[in-house]
Amino acid sequence: MEKLITSIVKPLVDHPEEITxxxxxxxxxxxxxxxxxxxDMGKVIGKQGRIAKAIxxxxxxxxxxxxxxxxxxxx
Amino acid sequence: MKQVTATGQSVKEAVDSALKQLNATLDQVxxxxxxxxxxxxxxxxxxxAIVKVSLKNESALERLERETSEPKVQEKAKEEKVVFKPKxxxxxxxxxxxSEGIKEKEQLxxxxxxxxxxxxxAIDKTKEFVLDVAKNMGVLIDIEVSINGxxxxxxxxxxxIALLIGKRGQVLNSLQYLAQxxxxxxxxxxxxxxxxxxxxxxxxxxxxxxxxxxxxDRALYTKKxxxxxxxxxxxxxxxxxxxxxxxxxxxxxxxTEPYRHxxxxxxxxx
Numbered sequence: 001m002e003k004l005i006t007s008i009v010k011p012l013v014d015h016p017e018e019i020t021x022x023x024x025x026x027x028x029x030x031x032x033x034x035x036x037x038x039x040d041m042g043k044v045i046g047k048q049g050r051i052a053k054a055i056x057x058x059x060x061x062x063x064x065x066x067x068x069x070x071x072x073x074x075x
Numbered sequence: 076m077k078q079v080t081a082t083g084q085s086v087k088e089a090v091d092s093a094l095k096q097l098n099a100t101l102d103q104v105x106x107x108x109x110x111x112x113x114x115x116x117x118x119x120x121x122x123x124a125i126v127k128v129s130l131k132n133e134s135a136l137e138r139l140e141r142e143t144s145e146p147k148v149q150e151k152a153k154e155e156k157v158v159f160k161p162k163x164x165x166x167x168x169x170x171x172x173x174s175e176g177i178k179e180k181e182q183l184x185x186x187x188x189x190x191x192x193x194x195x196x197a198i199d200k201t202k203e204f205v206l207d208v209a210k211n212m213g214v215l216i217d218i219e220v221s222i223n224g225x226x227x228x229x230x231x232x233x234x235x236i237a238l239l240i241g242k243r244g245q246v247l248n249s250l251q252y253l254a255q256x257x258x259x260x261x262x263x264x265x266x267x268x269x270x271x272x273x274x275x276x277x278x279x280x281x282x283x284x285x286x287x288x289x290x291x292d293r294a295l296y297t298k299k300x301x302x303x304x305x306x307x308x309x310x311x312x313x314x315x316x317x318x319x320x321x322x323x324x325x326x327x328x329x330x331t332e333p334y335r336h337x338x339x340x341x342x343x344x345x
Binding site: 003004007008011012048050051053054055057058061062064 | 200204207208211212213238239241245246248249250252253256257260332333
């Protein structure tokens with residue numbers, strides 16, 4: 001799953017080396033916290049969160065078959 | 076090289092005026108007609124004739140140079156010279172225009188090459204991006220690219236493609252939006268990316284059209300407005316277009332993105 005998130009986010013940002021994803025596992029869900037370079041924040045969130053929403057849609061679609069609910073946070 | 080550019084009501088007049096300036100006769104000079112001029116109607120649309128007259132004893136090299144560089148700048152020079160200017164000035168600006176015109180053309184050609192290259196690169200990157208994302212979602216796909224101006228269509232085909240479409244194409248639309256962002260990061264010129272999966276767009280268009288007609292009938296029958304669920308802009312466009320020529324029906328959109336939706340209303344004045 002981290003690979004998928006990275007593969008989406010990497011081409012969108014100017015500082016691909018500064019992408020980090022923190023993973024926290026809970027009983028029924030997995031929380032992925034994405035953080036990018038300060039200047040790239042806008043590029044992963046977008047106007048009205050449009051890009052963030054698109055990323056989440058794709059990520060959630062990929063997790064549809066996994067047992068645990070996936071949550072993507074952008075920090 | 077002695078050369079003058081002269082203007083007159085007709086080519087002959089222009090040549091005469093040039094000959095006077097050069098103090099030469101007709102057989103001592105070379106004449107290049109730049110613009111034959113136009114009589115126009117009642118002075119409207121008239122254009123002065125322009126000729127370039129040079130003395131014949133110029134060196135062959137000089138002549139060659141002038142002749143080779145001339146066709147490129149004629150267009151530009153024409154515009155410039157219709158404006159009346161003192162003769163000496165015309166001569167100087169003429170030289171400047173020449174070099175400018177050539178440079179501009181070179182730049183233009185270069186620009187087109189750069190644009191094409193950047194577009195190609197951008198498309199390759201976009202294709203790679205979509206393939207990569209699909210692979211990481213556990214779907215193996217093939218992509219077929221077709222380019223039509225600034226519209227680039229990526230057609231995906233593969234086995235578990237349903238996962239990439241999602242409910243009502245939500246995933247496909249998101250992926251299309253992301254792909255467009257990737258494309259325009261690498262391209263100089265704005266491109267629109269259309270992502271299609273196993274003819275999903277075509278099937279969706281058909282569904283939307285039949286939905287549009289069904290809802291239009293309901294609106295007429297109940298004499299009430301029918302609001303549809305929120306849709307992205309091009310899906311709304313399909314519905315607007317489908318009902319454009321339908322009698323006694325009008326359509327409009329309400330709300331703000333991403334919750335903007337179509338309302339089909341009966342309109343008996345139509």
